[in-house]
Amino acid sequence: MTFYDHLIEQAPAMVVAIPLLFAFATPLWFKLSVKFGKLWALLGVLATTVLMYILAWEILSEGGEVTTYLFGAEDSQLPLLGGNAVRISFAVDGMSAFMGLIMVTVSLAAVLYSFGFVKKYTGNDKFFTLLLLVLAANIGMVFTGDLFNLFVWFEVSSIALCGLTVFRSERGEAFEGAAKYLIYSTVAGLILLFSIGLLYGQYGHLNIKFLSEAIGGNAELLMVDKVALGLMMTVFALKAGAVPMHMATPDAYSEAPAPVTAIFVTASQAGLYAMFRSVFTLYGSNIDLTIDLLHAAGWIVIILGVLSMFVGVTMALVQKDIKRLMAYHAISQTGYMLLGVGVGMAVYATGGFDEFGRTAMTGGIFHIFNHALYKGLLFLTAGAIIYKAGTRDLNRMGGLGRDMKLTALFFIIGALAISGIPPMNGFASKFLIYESVFQFNPVIGAIAMLVSLLTLASFVKVFYSAFMGPRMKGMARGEVPASMLMGMAVLAGIILVFSFAPSLVVRSLVDPAVNALTGDGGTTSTSLTLFTGQGAWNAVVFMGAMISAAIIAVLIRVFFGKKGMTPKGEGKKPYLFGNPTEIDGKPIVIPGSNVYWGFTKALDRYYRPVEKLHSGIVNEYVFWFVSTMVLAILVMMAWV
Amino acid sequence: MTTAIGELPYFTVVALLAIGLYIILVKKNLIKIAMGITLMEAGANLFLITLAFNSGDRLSAPVFTSQILGGTEATYSLPTPHALTLTSIVIGVATTALLLAFVMQAYKKHKVTSTDEFRRLRG
Amino acid sequence: MTYGDLLTDVGFWYDLLHLSVLVGMVVSATLVVRFKDLLSATIALAAVSLLLSLEFYILQAPDVAIAEAAVGAGLTTAIIIFAIGGTRRREQ
Numbered sequence: 054m055t056f057y058d059h060l061i062e063q064a065p066a067m068v069v070a071i072p073l074l075f076a077f078a079t080p081l082w083f084k085l086s087v088k089f090g091k092l093w094a095l096l097g098v099l100a101t102t103v104l105m106y107i108l109a110w111e112i113l114s115e116g117g118e119v120t121t122y123l124f125g126a127e128d129s130q131l132p133l134l135g136g137n138a139v140r141i142s143f144a145v146d147g148m149s150a151f152m153g154l155i156m157v158t159v160s161l162a163a164v165l166y167s168f169g170f171v172k173k174y175t176g177n178d179k180f181f182t183l184l185l186l187v188l189a190a191n192i193g194m195v196f197t198g199d200l201f202n203l204f205v206w207f208e209v210s211s212i213a214l215c216g217l218t219v220f221r222s223e224r225g226e227a228f229e230g231a232a233k234y235l236i237y238s239t240v241a242g243l244i245l246l247f248s249i250g251l252l253y254g255q256y257g258h259l260n261i262k263f264l265s266e267a268i269g270g271n272a273e274l275l276m277v278d279k280v281a282l283g284l285m286m287t288v289f290a291l292k293a294g295a296v297p298m299h300m301a302t303p304d305a306y307s308e309a310p311a312p313v314t315a316i317f318v319t320a321s322q323a324g325l326y327a328m329f330r331s332v333f334t335l336y337g338s339n340i341d342l343t344i345d346l347l348h349a350a351g352w353i354v355i356i357l358g359v360l361s362m363f364v365g366v367t368m369a370l371v372q373k374d375i376k377r378l379m380a381y382h383a384i385s386q387t388g389y390m391l392l393g394v395g396v397g398m399a400v401y402a403t404g405g406f407d408e409f410g411r412t413a414m415t416g417g418i419f420h421i422f423n424h425a426l427y428k429g430l431l432f433l434t435a436g437a438i439i440y441k442a443g444t445r446d447l448n449r450m451g452g453l454g455r456d457m458k459l460t461a462l463f464f465i466i467g468a469l470a471i472s473g474i475p476p477m478n479g480f481a482s483k484f485l486i487y488e489s490v491f492q493f494n495p496v497i498g499a500i501a502m503l504v505s506l507l508t509l510a511s512f513v514k515v516f517y518s519a520f521m522g523p524r525m526k527g528m529a530r531g532e533v534p535a536s537m538l539m540g541m542a543v544l545a546g547i548i549l550v551f552s553f554a555p556s557l558v559v560r561s562l563v564d565p566a567v568n569a570l571t572g573d574g575g576t577t578s579t580s581l582t583l584f585t586g587q588g589a590w591n592a593v594v595f596m597g598a599m600i601s602a603a604i605i606a607v608l609i610r611v612f613f614g615k616k617g618m619t620p621k622g623e624g625k626k627p628y629l630f631g632n633p634t635e636i637d638g639k640p641i642v643i644p645g646s647n648v649y650w651g652f653t654k655a656l657d658r659y660y661r662p663v664e665k666l667h668s669g670i671v672n673e674y675v676f677w678f679v680s681t682m683v684l685a686i687l688v689m690m691a692w693v
Numbered sequence: 694m695t696t697a698i699g700e701l702p703y704f705t706v707v708a709l710l711a712i713g714l715y716i717i718l719v720k721k722n723l724i725k726i727a728m729g730i731t732l733m734e735a736g737a738n739l740f741l742i743t744l745a746f747n748s749g750d751r752l753s754a755p756v757f758t759s760q761i762l763g764g765t766e767a768t769y770s771l772p773t774p775h776a777l778t779l780t781s782i783v784i785g786v787a788t789t790a791l792l793l794a795f796v797m798q799a800y801k802k803h804k805v806t807s808t809d810e811f812r813r814l815r816g
Numbered sequence: 817m818t819y820g821d822l823l824t825d826v827g828f829w830y831d832l833l834h835l836s837v838l839v840g841m842v843v844s845a846t847l848v849v850r851f852k853d854l855l856s857a858t859i860a861l862a863a864v865s866l867l868l869s870l871e872f873y874i875l876q877a878p879d880v881a882i883a884e885a886a887v888g889a890g891l892t893t894a895i896i897i898f899a900i901g902g903t904r905r906r907e908q
Contacts, residue, residue: 201777208784212791219795225802226813232723232795233814239730239788240717246737246781247710253774254744304814371816669812671726675717702875705838709864712845722907724854724899728861731892732845735868738884746875754876770876778872778880786887786895793899800903807908 062129064108065122065143068153069193072101076185083178091168094181098164101188102157109150117147117565121198142260144198147565151418152195152326154562155425156319158547160188163312166433166540169533170312170440171220180220186213187316194323200249201259203327207245207292210320211238217316218309230304233671237301240675241288244682248284251277261335269339274346274693278336283686285331286350291678292324295391296360298681299384300667300674303368306380307445311436312540314376315429318383322421325387328354329394333401333570340402349692351399353685358391359497362504364663370511371653371660373646374445375435375519378511379428382471385504386424392501393417393486396493401571409489411567411575412585416485418570419555419563423478426551427470430544434464437533437541438519447518447645450528454520457532461520463541468516470548472509476592478548481555481583488585510649518645553592556583702743709736721807723796727789734785738778745774834874841867852907858896865889 060067075097083090112120122129122143145153164184171177190210197203211234218231253259255277256267268278287298294302302321306314332350336343365385372378397414400406437460442450454461466477473483483505491498532538551558564576582591653660666673709732716729754770796806805811844867847860865888872881 201780205780205784208788212784212787215791215795219798222798225799228795228799228802229811230814232792232799232811235788235792235795236717236726236730239792240714240733242784242788243730243733243737247740250737250740250744250774253741259773259777307814368816664816667816669815671808671811672718672721675714679714679718701835701838702871705841705871708842709845712842712849716849720849720907722854724896724903725857725907727896727899728848728857731861731888732848732864735841735845735864735888738880739868739871742872742875742877742880745877754878775877775880778877779883782880782883782887786892789892790895793895797899797902806903 060104061108061111064104064111065120065145065196066124066129068101068105068108069143069189069196071104072097072185072189072192075100076182076189079182079185080178083181087177090178090181094185095164095168097185098157098161098188101192102161105153105157105192108145109154112145112150113147113561113565117150117569119144119146119569121145141202142198143196144262145196147569148326148330148418148567149195149569151422151562151566152323153192155322155422156188156191156195159315159319159425159429159544160184162429162433162540162543163315164540165543166315166436166537167310167312168536170310170436170537172534174221176220180217183213183217184313184316187217187320191316191320191323195326198261199259200252200261200264204242204245204249206323207238207327208242210323211235211242211292214305214309214313214317214320217313218305220310220313221308224308227308230301230308233301233674234305236671237291237298237674237678241291241678244284245288248281248288251281251284261330265335265338268336269342271339271342274342276690278343279346279689279693280686282331282336282346282350283689284682286328286353287678287682287685289324289328289331290354290357290391290681293321293328293387293391294324294361294384295357295387296364296384297666297677299361299365300677301671302384303377303380306383306432307374307377311376311432311439314380314432314436318428318432319425321383321387322390322425325390325394325421329570332398337401337572344402345693346689347401348399349689351395351397351401352692353688354391354395354398355497358388358393358395359500361385361388361391363388363500366504366507366511367656367659368663368667370507370514370649371646371664373447375438375447375450375515376432376445378447378515379431379435382431382508382511383424383428385508386420386428386471388504389483389486389501390417390420390424392490392497393420393482396490397571400493405493406573407575409492409586411571411573412485413489413493414567414571415559415563416482416489418566419485419559420479420482422558422562423470423482423548423551426544426548427467427477427479430463430541430548431467431471433537433541433544434460434467437537438464440533440537441529441531442519442525443527443529447515450519450525451522451642452520452524453528455524456530457520459532459538460541461516463545464516464520466545466548468509468512470552472512473505474509475590476552476595478552478555478558481552481559481590481592484588484590485583485585488587492587514645514648517648522642553596555590555592559583702739702746706736706740706743709733709739721809723799723806723808723811724793726808727792727796730792731785731789734781738781738785741774741778741781745771834871837867837871837874841871854900854905854907855897857907858893858900861896862889862893865892 079090079094082093124141171180187210190206194206215231215235219227221227252264256264258264258267291298306317362385365381369378369381393413394417397410400410439445444450470477470479473480487498487501490501582589713729713733717726800806841864844860844863848857851857869881869884872884
């Protein structure tokens, strides 16, 4: 065997082991010198990234088949049999590799960005240790083939993220956000442990594959199956930050340092992964038995998704803290993923699945990829804005665009992508979701489009408040450090490249992931164009049309334009918010929170109760979690 | 021989989980909430250990020497849940310690221990 | 003859002990809810952990019982008392 074969054989374990090793060795290198310590952390992430890419390449080029890795076995590749079922195993398939790729890419950008970002703080060694620990935990969560192991990674990820949230310990609010997130995720973790215990007590297995076969081997669905699925789904929805279990998410996201928030996004997506895995893989081995349960689960996921989309975006619209606003957008975008995959679940194994269910699932899973990239980028730009503005309040910042031209550019890329403006990558996945969800239920499809509109509106507000207008007091001059720009550039570059090749991503990454979940052998696209069955999307053709339209417009102007049409006087200047008024020569500044005053005032009857629900009282937060859990179980019992 | 109270630990499990959840839902003191989490942990751990013992017979601990007394595999309690519980105990103490550290720091900054005042972040 | 068989000889007393441990746990847990003084509540919580470790021993998990006694009853109690020292003693 060559070195490469050995590498591939051990890669599933090493992708988790390397960041763990580098994590705990980082403080030692920091003792030597800060520069060595940072280099060591970067080396750890780079090694993990390279290995993950190699592993994903190997797995995806074989069509995303499951590769099992048995810990502690003489031959780690032994097929999983009854005798060694007690061993912890990793099971890496197309979906796991897809998630792993996202995690390492965002973590790499976050670590690059951190070098400049944490310079003014102490305790950098622990910061990088925890960052690598979260990376290991997230990859472990998506790789593991063992339910208890999943619980362990779930807890490691939560604990390490809470530790990172309080990194800027000068803010008392950071401790509050972290404590709330920790209470939330610990209660959820205990419920998860309880549901794993239920399944173990019934079937005597912890391995997902064996459990799935045991559940499928039953003559009829047992009560314990339904209860366990209801508990697990709610717990993972909480980790993903779905409404109404999202309450602690904006607190932790907004208080965590920017690179950590980018990683928070991937951790929440690990929660999504676990939810889809538990529904499709754990309960999908005997579809005749569990089809009703899957459909019920699908409807629960759809309802959670629609709630997340709508509540997330409307709450974002009224925020004045830039990171809190973006955190609510993260919740809202998670709704799209839940909606897409939920529709796939709700019509799973029926005629509708081939018609539009598969497209919806492809859209939902593709959106995970896009979301990690653009949301990571947006959180990083928010960190850059706060870094220079020295405040998080949108009302008190302004004029940053004069110096931070690159950051503004990255922000625009991210904002266009999250709002689903063609030709950005966010549009490609949302397009798949719109088209398929519209066939499933036109009302939900319309809500999905409305939410995109509101998303754009609130990012216009952020851009206007932060970058435009006159320079406010206390804004620092100049652009952010190069390492921070580099972190943002990595993500922005990937977004731009994949915006023009969405079908490439869908074909090589998303299709194997969807197939791994559903056991379906199909593909969504075979050419450069994405087909949904109803419409088609090709970014190159779109851009070609746009550019030709622009050229025609210029030609018309050149050949048919009249002389003397140039405006004179005040009208000659481009209108930037903050132009001097004609009356007293002072700039006009509308504070960020007043931009959509009319809209929010008109919706007062919606906003007043909803804002009251986000009360900040942690007891109520847990109450929402528990009641959603009870409702989910009741729906499943009533349905099946 | 089946014991008379073979299923009783499950009631205790439910009671502990319910009491822990009650504290988290109703009690306003953050340290009390940490205690509620500890109680829920106790319930979940007891659940796993009871599962290991759930055949109802008087099993013995899965240690090597019980074979000398004539035990077979069938008379052991299951060792896997024991390993799981050990892991979960360690995770539990880590989360409790971290949560209490946050509560102490928040108290240092804002002098609050009640969830009614512990809400600078909201809306 | 297994350890379990040995216990069968004292069946009634064994069951009584088991039952009282289980009931004691629930009673102590209720006390955790009732006590307004956090220090007293901590002691009640330590009692739950101690009884839990005894219950683990009865359920033939001596390894877990040791860990629970050391970590649950010992370490957790110490951490909570430390935290009460850093904040307020009484629950409002």
